[in-house]
Amino acid sequence: DVQMTQSPSSLSASIGDRVTITCRASQGIRNDLGWYQQKPGKAPKRLIYGASSLQSGVPSRFSGSGSGTEFTLTISSLQPEDFATYYCLQHNSYPTLTFGGGTKVEIK
Amino acid sequence: QVQLVESGGGVVQPGRSLRLSCAASGFTFSGYGIHWVRQAPGKGLEWVTIIWYDGSQKYYTDSVKGRFTISRDNSKNMVYLQMNSLRAEDTAMYYCVREDLRHLDQWGQGTLVSVSS
Numbered sequence: 001d002v003q004m005t006q007s008p009s010s011l012s013a014s015i016g017d018r019v020t021i022t023c024r025a026s027q028g029i030r031n032d033l034g035w036y037q038q039k040p041g042k043a044p045k046r047l048i049y050g051a052s053s054l055q056s057g058v059p060s061r062f063s064g065s066g067s068g069t070e071f072t073l074t075i076s077s078l079q080p081e082d083f084a085t086y087y088c089l090q091h092n093s094y095p096t097l098t099f100g101g102g103t104k105v106e107i108k
Numbered sequence: 109q110v111q112l113v114e115s116g117g118g119v120v121q122p123g124r125s126l127r128l129s130c131a132a133s134g135f136t137f138s139g140y141g142i143h144w145v146r147q148a149p150g151k152g153l154e155w156v157t158i159i160w161y162d163g164s165q166k167y168y169t170d171s172v173k174g175r176f177t178i179s180r181d182n183s184k185n186m187v188y189l190q191m192n193s194l195r196a197e198d199t200a201m202y203y204c205v206r207e208d209l210r211h212l213d214q215w216g217q218g219t220l221v222s223v224s225s
Contacts, residue, residue, distance in 0.1 A: 032210070034211055036212075038153075043215035043216065045215070046211070046212065046213055050211075087152065091211065091212075094210045095141075095158045095167045096155065096169070097155040097158075099152060099155065100152075101152050102153070
């Protein structure tokens with residue numbers, strides 16, 4: 001089974017900060033990874049697919065990179081509406097899927 | 109627009125059964141695989157099961173194998189999750205999610221299942 005290790009589990013940041021979240025896969029997963037944002041009481045929303053492709057309608061301050069075992073989600077300039085929990089999801093082992101543990105982004 | 113609406117959640121005693129439903133609209137339902145993903149209170153997301161676009165293949169996470177059954181009715185644009193022998197650890201919000209080329213792209217709002225005596 002592919003395990004996804006996401007770090008950090010939480011972080012505090014200020015408006016305008018650059019934020020980086022990392023997911024590491026237990027084995028190579030090519031670019032079979034997506035990033036999701038979840039706000040309290042809401043369903044997750046897809047931000048990135050194919051490791052680096054921006055979902056339509058998602059602000060360009062979000063970007064994804066990586067391939068193989070290490071992946072990064074970057075928010076270039078944190079905005080108030082970006083405070084949320086972020087998850088990575090691998091589908092290399094399709095049809096079974098694995099989420100990372102999540103990263104909660106909080107206001108400093 | 110694409111909509112997935114879950115229903116059927118509630119409070120149930122351990123060992124009992126519950127059936128969740130997911131009503132889909134706004135897209136060609138019979139062309140897409142559908143997943144269920146759950147989230148225990150205050151915890152992360154966990155993939156549960158998938159059914160292929162035509163219902164021909166179904167896969168489950170190990171913890172629900174033999175207890176949960178996914179099915180679909182393409183004539184009604186519906187997906188179902190039959191949950192038997194429920195345990196306290198099955199308590200979670202259950203999301204119905206559309207798959208697009210192996211990516212999870214559209215999520216329902218979820219239905220809450222609470223297993224408690």
